[in-house]
Amino acid sequence: MIALLIRDLRLAMRAGGGFGLGLAFFLIVVTLVPFGVGPQSDLLARIAAGILWLGALLACLLSLDRILALDWEDGSLDLLATAPLPMEAIVSIKALAHWLTTGLPLVLFAPVFGLLMNLPEAGYKPLVLSLLLGTPALSVIGTFGAALTVGLKRGGLLLSLLVLPLYVPTLIFGAEMARRGVEGLDITTPMLMLAGITCGTIALLPFASAAVLRVNLR
């Protein structure tokens, strides 16, 4: 299992691996939004938390179809399925590798992007915390979507349509937590809801992903 994680991380770092793809997309979003909104720094400060969360979500979505499709195309997925690793472990490791290469960089760079968005000072800690709690759920749900569409050529559109509704609860509670942080309100309730969603998806979705992957490999 460690070998699979190391391989996936190494592949992400090599040429064409897609590491930094999400980060670059996130950066583009947060640099362009201020141009779109115009010179109103108070308005920007109000929408900053929501835009940052939306940017993170779309950046995550961008790299989802790479999670399993590449392994399916070159036959590794068939070989992994017959290897002595449980399918649930394979999809969990894939999701972890996706989070480490996409979600974690977003969390780490969020303060810098918050600066670009004129995020009020009180909002930084809740924003980073909400992304840290919420992005693992995005990777796990995304892996489920990738498992559903793994056999399809150019399944990206279908993948987005399937996954986006599942992302909505994470987005609502994540953005709510960041917004409340900005306004100096209590963040406990949305934080607990967000953490609950993430824990629930991590606990349950690998079984669903493994089941659909088995069906898709037939």
Place this chain on the structure above:
Amino acid sequence: MVLNVSDLTIARGGIKVLEGISFDLAPGGAIVLRGPNGIGKTTLLRTIAGLQPPHSGRVDADPESLVYAGHSDGLKATLTVEENLVFWAQVFGNTDISKAVKSFQMARLVNRPAGMLSAGQKRRLGLARLLVTGRPVWILDEPTVSLDADAVAMFASAVRAHLARGGSALIATHIDLGLPEAEMLEVGPFRARAAELDDFDEAFL
């Protein structure tokens, strides 16, 4: 017996392709599957490898003893030959890749990215993967595609050495591998009679 197939019927997309297949594979034995394109050799091998459930009948084998190699080699183009082999060795709980490198004469290529290999070299690397898994029963789907005559001989000697160690092999192929000791199994006679869909939903699952 390391692999026992009895009265197996296999289906693809809910339609039966082969039915009533029975054979046994003993330690040290090899079976070569033959049959025209599209008859269902790949489906049969995937069923035995456990990638899809049988339609009916039984496949008795320890799943921990099988290793499957399909049409694609499962190589990562940006990883080197060595990194590819070490990865598969680790997945199967081994560390030593030197024997596999030697058997398929890949010593000069170990530091080259797999994407830079020729088609035949990629196939050799895919076959070298079998040796690093350390599993006794090889299930191979057209292993000699894009190999030249020397590489086919290399493959035959690797299979022979594997059989001599008590391993077994089930190989689907169209060419003569130069393995006279292998038993031939013509799958043509097992072709399933055309039948209507018995489970309509199956085609959509």
